[in-house]
Amino acid sequence: MMEEILENRRIDKIAKTFISSPHKVGKIHEADAEIVDWDKQSPNYLALTTDALIEEVSSGLYNDPYFIGWMLAMVNFSDLAAVGAEPLGMLLSIAYSPKENDEFLGKLANGISDACQRLGTFVLGGDTNLGEKLFLCGCAVGIVPKTSFITRKGAKPGDRLYITQRAGLGNVYAFLKLTGQEKNLPESFYQPIARLKEGKIISKFANCCMDTSDGVIHTVDTLMRQNHCQFVIHDDWERILHPIALEVCKTQNLLPWLVLTGVHGEFELCFTLSPQKEGAFVKEAAKIGWQPILIGEICDGKGVSIRTADEMVALDTAGIRNLSDQAGSDPLSYIKALMEWTSNSGVK
Amino acid sequence: MMEEILENRRIDKIAKTFISSPHKVGKIHEADAEIVDWDKQSPNYLALTTDALIEEVSSGLYNDPYFIGWMLAMVNFSDLAAVGAEPLGMLLSIAYSPKENDEFLGKLANGISDACQRLGTFVLGGDTNLGEKLFLCGCAVGIVPKTSFITRKGAKPGDRLYITQRAGLGNVYAFLKLTGQEKNLPESFYQPIARLKEGKIISKFANCCMDTSDGVIHTVDTLMRQNHCQFVIHDDWERILHPIALEVCKTQNLLPWLVLTGVHGEFELCFTLSPQKEGAFVKEAAKIGWQPILIGEICDGKGVSIRTADEMVALDTAGIRNLSDQAGSDPLSYIKALMEWTSNSGVK
Known part of the structure; x- marks a missing residue:
């Protein structure tokens, strides 16, 4: 599948x-x-991940060096958060043109450094190269207890579907930036923070977990394919979507849930929970001042659907996921295709 | 320094x-x-490294996809070898253009896979992206006993200077390839193998170690700067240099030790050893059929020198290391600068 x-x-x-x-x-x-089960005696697994920023930089979606650095760290640590790991740090591989000035590199390094400090973790080392173009790759390393790591597998019919915070900021950011509406961007409204603390709590209670780095619909689609059940999203957009995302959709005359459909996510964690564990989970979350957002439920069957007041609407999520590959590197035709797909889905 | x-x-x-x-x-x-000392209770440290292939690919030095894959694995595992680590595996980050055909990707993957199998290790996972250009980055992870890891620091006056195998193949490969003499390349004469087994033995006996990924002179220069002693290389080129390197220098009318000076190394390990440990070390090496090559010695003082029959010639190794940065990405002017530097050094 x-x-x-x-x-x-x-x-x-x-x-x-x-x-x-x-x-x-x-x-x-x-x-x-x-x-990685590197030592049978150890109570912990190693958790490893690598992520490069390629299209985000070449398309101009990320162009501020501080922000690029921040994102390079966050995209990597977000993958550790999604398995419930405690980070040890990250390695960097950075290639840049000799033309790149010191100010640019300084800001890039500040972004990486601030992101690591925000998460209480470190740059452990890395590799620099001279190249024709800016290229950035990270590799994050962490440890996770063998008794409480979490993966994308384990969802069951009857589970509740949650997200760490209200969604949609990643795609709103991409929409405004790629349609040249930068001046309308509220400063720093999109500056994701890897949900490491939340991930540790999730790993103790939830059945499966994945980050929304590729947007909510893509994430839910992947979880559905891993778990062979039906993932149903509620259409209560006022509760599920971030207020800024709702506001942008309103002023731009867009269907609100468009902000769940694109591939530029917000690095929240999406997870499912047995109803019996919901009470204890919410209590534990409250201890760190966190209020997880219920966005749907898992049912028998397969596919991803949206439940409106009147009906259950099945979504062609394979179709939507493949739009980004098919649009190639032209963001505007991708945005247009997303709008068409959303309007044709039958959900408002 | x-x-x-x-x-x-x-x-x-x-x-x-x-x-x-x-x-x-x-x-x-x-x-x-x-x-990384990730767990005080563990008898092992984690060893982590990342390396990207940028200029090697953009300059055309590496263009065969199988070879690119092979090198991506080997450059990363060579850094683990140099600290005496046992690899757990590697992560890959690969970006390629949608134009790249399946055959190219298949060969690239075969090269990576064969290199890992040759070393008895694995690809653990990774990340793929679509981009304008081919971009490859690896991250290797291993473990190393806290009691026997080795670094670039620890050389002492009186130490002997060794290399795992005869040197010069990396720079010979680069010289022939970049001067358009590809047809003269003996097939696969340059296909480095990370010296993991040797590295484990070295870590038990040697005082410091580093791989020759940037060529022998650059490696020895770095060891000298870390250890604040004088590194003296013997001029016994027939014993120190690989027979193919000697042969190419002869037919091209080049000074033989030119093949130690460029930045494209052969991924051997360079290390220093107290004379008292030499006997036991050579015996242990022989058990795996390995004959390490003595290439020099460590003395009081500082700098890198070559000892000829008549004299000790000090080399401006900072000068030579900076040539590659100054030549930018024009390989031919870099080769010319290396030849001039070598001829002017007073060593034949």
Whole structure:
């Protein structure tokens, strides 16, 4: 079922060649970070992940060096958060043109440094190269108790579907930036923070978890494919979407849930929970001042649907996920395709 | 003393912003891989490293996809070898253009897979992106006993200077490839193998170690700067240089030791040993069929020198290291500068 998605075919094409490690816990696509059982005696697994910023930089979506640095750290630590890991730190691989000035590099480094400090973690080392273009890759390393790590697998019919915070900021940011409405951007409204603290609580209570780095619909679609159940999102957008996202949709005359559909996410965590654990979970979350947002439920069947007051609307989520591959690197035609898809879905 | 080198200044410019991790053993520039004390109870440190292939690919030095894949794995595992670590595996970050065909990707993946199998290790996971250009980054993870890890620091006057195998193949490969003499390349004569087995033995006996990924002179220069002693290389080129390197120098009318001077190394390990440990070390090496090559000695003083039959010739190794930065990305002017530097050094 995973191979319906073009991105997964791309990954599988490369990965099929590799012999699987006996240390590795779980299979490809099953978790946001690789879980490695490096020592049978240890109470912990290693959690490892790597993420590069490529299209975000080349498309101009990220162009402020401080923000690029911040995101490089956050995208990597967010994958550790999604498995419930405690970070040890990250490695950096940075290539830049000799033309790049010191001010640019200084701001980039400040962004990385501030992001690590915000999360109480560190840059452990790395590699620099001179190249024709700016290239940034990170690799985050953490540890996670063998008794409480979490993956994308484990959702059951009857589970509740939650997200760490109200959604939609990532796609709103991308929409405004790529349509040249930068001046309308409230400063720093989109500056994600990897949900490490929340991830640790989630790993103790939830059945599965994944970050929304590729947007909410994409995340829910992946969880659905891993778990072979039906994921139903409620249409209570006022409660589910971030106030800024709602406001932008209103002023731009867009359907509000468009902000869940694009591939530029907000790095929240999406997870499912058995109803029996909901009470204890919410209590534990409140201890760190966190109010998780209920966004739906898991049912028998398959696919991703939206439940409106009148009906249950099935979404062609493979279709929407493949739009980004099909649009190539033209963001405006991608945005147009998303709008069409959303309008044709039958959900308002 | 490290800041005489332009590359180090580049690294320091970025790294000075970061708060050092309390888990990290040693300082920046002190080892080929980051050593992380992630658990006080564990008998092992984690060893982590990241390396990208940028200029090697953009300059055309590496263009065969199988070879690119092979090198991506080997450059990363070589850094683990240099600290004496046992690899757990590696993560990949690969960006490629949608135009890249399946055959290219298949060969790239085969190269990575074969390299990992050759070393008895694995690809643990990774990240793929679509981008305008091919971009490849690896991150290798290993463990190393707290009692026997090795770094670039620890050389003492009186030590002997060794290399795992005869040197010069990396620069010979680059010379032939970049001067358009590809047809003269003996097939696969340059296909480095990370010296993991050797690294484990080295870590039990040697005082310091570093891989020759940037060529022998650059490696010895870095060890000299870390250890504040004089590194003396013998001029017995017939014993020190690989037979193919000697042959190419002869037919091209080049000074033989030119093949130690460029920045494209052969991924051997360079290390120093107290004379008292030499006997036991050579015996242990012989058990795995390995004959390490003695290439020089460590003395009081500072700098890198070559000892000929008549005299000790001091080399301006900061000068030579900075040539590659100054030549920018024009390989031919870099090769010309290396030839001039070598001829002017007074060593034949």
